[in-house]
Amino acid sequence: MSIQYEVEQLADSYGVADSFPKDFGYGEEEADIEDSPAPSDSKPRILLMGLRRSGKSSIQKVVFHKMSPNETLFLESTNKIYKDDISSSSFVNFQIWDFPGQVDFFDPTFDYEMIFRGTGALIFVIDAQDDYVEALGRLHLTVSRAYRVNPEINFEVFIHKVDGLSDDHKIETQRDIHQRANDDLADASLEKLHLSFYLTSIYDHSIFEAFSKVVQKLIPQLPTLENLLNIFISNSGIEKAFLFDVVSKIYIATDSSPVDMQSYELCCDMIDVVIDVSCIYGLREDGSGSAYDKESMAIIKLNNTTVLYLKEVTKFLALVCILREESFERKGLIDYNFHCFRKAIHEVFEVGVSTPRPVGPQAVGSPCNKAVALNGTPRSTV
Amino acid sequence: MNALVALCHFCELHGPRTLFCTEAVHPPSPDLSSQAGVPVPGDRDRDGDREGEGLTMRANSSATQTGEMCEGCRSLPVSHPGFVSIDDETGIRFLSHQHPRQSQLFSVVRQACVRSLSCEVCPGREGPIFFGDEQHGFVFSHTFFIKDSLARGFQRWYSIVMVAMDRIYLINSWPFLLRHLKLTIQSLQSTALKVFDSEQGVFPQRAMRMNSVFSPAVLPHQRNGNAARSLTSLTQHPNLWASLHSSFSWLLKASGSRLTEKLLEGAPTEDTLVLIERQTEQEEEMSCWEGAEGGGSKHHQTESSLSHDFLCDHLNDLPGPKIRSLRHLRQVLGVADFRQLAWHVLMGNQVIWRGADPGLIQSAFTELKSLLPVGCVRSVPYSPQYEEAYKCNFLGLSPDVPIPAHVSSSEFSVLVDVTSEKSCQVSAAGDDDICTMYQFSLRSANTQPTDRGPSLLNKLEVALSNENLSVDVVSHCLLCLKEEWMNKVKVLFKFSKVDGRGREDTQKVLALLGATGPGEEDNVRLLKYWMTGLSKTYKSHLMTAVRGGERSPSQ
Numbered sequence A: 001m002s003i004q005y006e007v008e009q010l011a012d013s014y015g016v017a018d019s020f021p022k023d024f025g026y027g028e029e030e031a032d033i034e035d036s037p038a039p040s041d042s043k044p045r046i047l048l049m050g051l052r053r054s055g056k057s058s059i060q061k062v063v064f065h066k067m068s069p070n071e072t073l074f075l076e077s078t079n080k081i082y083k084d085d086i087s088s089s090s091f092v093n094f095q096i097w098d099f100p101g102q103v104d105f106f107d108p109t110f111d112y113e114m115i116f117r118g119t120g121a122l123i124f125v126i127d128a129q130d131d132y133v134e135a136l137g138r139l140h141l142t143v144s145r146a147y148r149v150n151p152e153i154n155f156e157v158f159i160h161k162v163d164g165l166s167d168d169h170k171i172e173t174q175r176d177i178h179q180r181a182n183d184d185l186a187d188a189s190l191e192k193l194h195l196s197f198y199l200t201s202i203y204d205h206s207i208f209e210a211f212s213k214v215v216q217k218l219i220p221q222l223p224t225l226e227n228l229l230n231i232f233i234s235n236s237g238i239e240k241a242f243l244f245d246v247v248s249k250i251y252i253a254t255d256s257s258p259v260d261m262q263s264y265e266l267c268c269d270m271i272d273v274v275i276d277v278s279c280i281y282g283l284r285e286d287g288s289g290s291a292y293d294k295e296s297m298a299i300i301k302l303n304n305t306t307v308l309y310l311k312e313v314t315k316f317l318a319l320v321c322i323l324r325e326e327s328f329e330r331k332g333l334i335d336y337n338f339h340c341f342r343k344a345i346h347e348v349f350e351v352g353v354s355t356p357r358p359v360g361p362q363a364v365g366s367p368c369n370k371a372v373a374l375n376g377t378p379r380s381t382v
Numbered sequence B: 001m002n003a004l005v006a007l008c009h010f011c012e013l014h015g016p017r018t019l020f021c022t023e024a025v026h027p028p029s030p031d032l033s034s035q036a037g038v039p040v041p042g043d044r045d046r047d048g049d050r051e052g053e054g055l056t057m058r059a060n061s062s063a064t065q066t067g068e069m070c071e072g073c074r075s076l077p078v079s080h081p082g083f084v085s086i087d088d089e090t091g092i093r094f095l096s097h098q099h100p101r102q103s104q105l106f107s108v109v110r111q112a113c114v115r116s117l118s119c120e121v122c123p124g125r126e127g128p129i130f131f132g133d134e135q136h137g138f139v140f141s142h143t144f145f146i147k148d149s150l151a152r153g154f155q156r157w158y159s160i161v162m163v164a165m166d167r168i169y170l171i172n173s174w175p176f177l178l179r180h181l182k183l184t185i186q187s188l189q190s191t192a193l194k195v196f197d198s199e200q201g202v203f204p205q206r207a208m209r210m211n212s213v214f215s216p217a218v219l220p221h222q223r224n225g226n227a228a229r230s231l232t233s234l235t236q237h238p239n240l241w242a243s244l245h246s247s248f249s250w251l252l253k254a255s256g257s258r259l260t261e262k263l264l265e266g267a268p269t270e271d272t273l274v275l276i277e278r279q280t281e282q283e284e285e286m287s288c289w290e291g292a293e294g295g296g297s298k299h300h301q302t303e304s305s306l307s308h309d310f311l312c313d314h315l316n317d318l319p320g321p322k323i324r325s326l327r328h329l330r331q332v333l334g335v336a337d338f339r340q341l342a343w344h345v346l347m348g349n350q351v352i353w354r355g356a357d358p359g360l361i362q363s364a365f366t367e368l369k370s371l372l373p374v375g376c377v378r379s380v381p382y383s384p385q386y387e388e389a390y391k392c393n394f395l396g397l398s399p400d401v402p403i404p405a406h407v408s409s410s411e412f413s414v415l416v417d418v419t420s421e422k423s424c425q426v427s428a429a430g431d432d433d434i435c436t437m438y439q440f441s442l443r444s445a446n447t448q449p450t451d452r453g454p455s456l457l458n459k460l461e462v463a464l465s466n467e468n469l470s471v472d473v474v475s476h477c478l479l480c481l482k483e484e485w486m487n488k489v490k491v492l493f494k495f496s497k498v499d500g501r502g503r504e505d506t507q508k509v510l511a512l513l514g515a516t517g518p519g520e521e522d523n524v525r526l527l528k529y530w531m532t533g534l535s536k537t538y539k540s541h542l543m544t545a546v547r548g549g550e551r552s553p554s555q
């Protein structure tokens, strides 16, 4: 290896605040990051924290880099913060920071205030297959410090690796962790600090589902999107509709009917099928083109009279619907309503473009006027 | 040189840890007992307390875990006395153990370790990087992987850091450190690779791990168990730590003797060097004559004439009026004549004063000589006949000495005739009325303009004419101006004489030195003239330094 003698590097190394070199560790993405107009550090962050070997890097790799769960067996332990910016390929316009479990970031070597200040969500991963007493201590320390720096952070606790647990055991574990963590907070009179709990595993869709919820909380337009989806399905005879981030299979919104895991998994699998098929057959001879573009759409009819319908909404987003065969007979109506829905979604995010795109937690729950006006549109056209 | 070298490891269980540390202890060390090389048991016991690295890992870390350490983050057991090597020449001891024994170094190393493994990782992951600050010291760090079939990613992170408070020293040692650390690292890696390959051959880990996932019975509940392996077992190197000790000690010693820091309390000026050289020459000459003629009157004469030249003190004892400063001389001669005269002095022309009062002439010479570097001054204070220009550039003559025609017509000389006003006798009258006592007339065949340059003279005249500046300040100002131009002379000398660059390049250097522009010609003349006044020491130093090339570092 040649001598690394760059002045920049030297300069960078002086300040403690700069102790986190802009190094994302995942080769291919780096070029894209350079292109993004906003300085990547200004994007809200999602932090993955937790004890060593709890599964942080695995989550990040499986959700955002399509790593197969088995490959995570060979991930090395993380030695420094890896910052992953996926906004060039995903609707999820955040940086995901993967922390090393062994390093104490409250050590004066690090500027933890700087870390927490720009943070939207802090995901604390607990290995449910292991004794979690130590993890709970660490959880308490982490969230209480972070809360003091930035009370706006969403605190999310992933009770992870639950694939090895029986259903009863899962419920019991969640109850126990919930109880103890909140007791610790109460003891420290931090009742206002709210923790959300999720049971997750990389071996099924639970990790995608949990990450979806985490991301949704950071999207200010969420109520508008839900509203649009409600109107769309009720006027089109559709049972369930998800707005998906295609790359990560995170759903960023769904209608207000309850989500059951099976239909979510079904939709995830459909995306995989569509992307895989168009990767194989959809690219031009020379390999150019994209597996997902404006023309992307698919219909899958199952033998139980269920129909799956996928259509492109934006560069990163797809709408996936589940409906009965008989509703699908009115495909013309569905397509027309979809056309209006798509237009409305574009307008929602155009507003987002004219105001800075980063969707921070501060704007949650304030649907903009323009979207309210649009809400009427699909109905009047039915 | 104060530095230490440490091997650090990113333990899968415990994060960044210092594994092995070699420090240099200088001879008059209060915390070492008199028995050389035998570690004091008490000392080690104290180190034992620190073993836990509770220092900054609190958080990982209820009190129970403070002492936690696995095979992977241990080099020598606490009971091990450590390694000691003594450098006989300097008496410096090189001590190695898991942690530095000097407690103030403990946190410095700890900090370097954390940063080298968890923050300042070389962009290519393996490789050298430099970081640090005044407070925590500067660090040269080289990160690398060691293969381990049982590690989560089949490899472990290590780094070797060299910590020193002297940034320049470390940066200058970079290529040297890199070259030698690479050798150490490569040998560790290649032995570890052999071990890895043979282990994989017997027991392929990939398949094993895959299988274990699908048979939940053997689900590895191993976050706390499964202690990391030691570097000794990864490399199967029985004398690993001893050999690391010797290579780290060598590195400290070698990089210490490669570069030494010299503190100069004010470097000697060229003037000092020239004076010293003349003095030794003079002493040699004297001993020559002594040998040849057995000493005698000539010897004494030489001695005194030399001290005329350099010390000119006995002439100061002469009665009569004196020139007291350059400003005084300027008043006496008038601004225009002074400018001309000073110009001739600076250009290296011969300056002849002719008059009846040697004391006055001598005092004028003393002031004029101060315009030049000592190396450029050759003077004959007062002579009964003309002396050629190659012998002297300051020449005092008695009133009736004729000037040869080739000299009076030469543009390279200037003559000042000092004549007494008839009405006035040389008396004990005050100095103030030199002007009333004497008349000064200046003559030269020079046709060059003297009012453009050199820049040094322009600046000096500004200082002289500013009455707010005392004589003392002006003389300091002159000293600085001379130093400034002497430095330019050195650059030019190195560039044109030693390197032998062409005209065009030389022109560029002149521009860089700020010698071009108005008065350029005069500046260049001045630089060339002053070059002749450089000390031999300096010239030969430059010649040998350049000719000899870069001396190779001690290897």
Ligand SMILES: Nc1nc2c(ncn2[C@@H]2O[C@H](COP(=O)(O)OP(=O)(O)OP(=O)(O)O)[C@@H](O)[C@H]2O)c(=O)[nH]1
Pocket (backbone or CB within 6 Å): A050, A051, A052, A053, A054, A055, A056, A057, A058, A059, A069, A071, A072, A073, A074, A075, A076, A077, A078, A079, A099, A100, A101, A102, A160, A161, A162, A163, A164, A200, A201, A202, A203, B012
């Ligand atoms: N059974 C099961 N194993 C998992 C799951 N997620 C991760 N793992 C395993 O957990 C181990 C550790 O995963 P990592 O993602 O490297 O852990 P980490 O939290 O990043 O660890 P550090 O980087 O050391 O802090 C790997 O062997 C993964 O295969 C899960 O959902 N279920």
Ligand SMILES: [Mg+2]
Pocket (backbone or CB within 6 Å): A056, A057, A058, A076, A077, A078, A098, A099, A100, A101
């Ligand atoms: Mg990790």
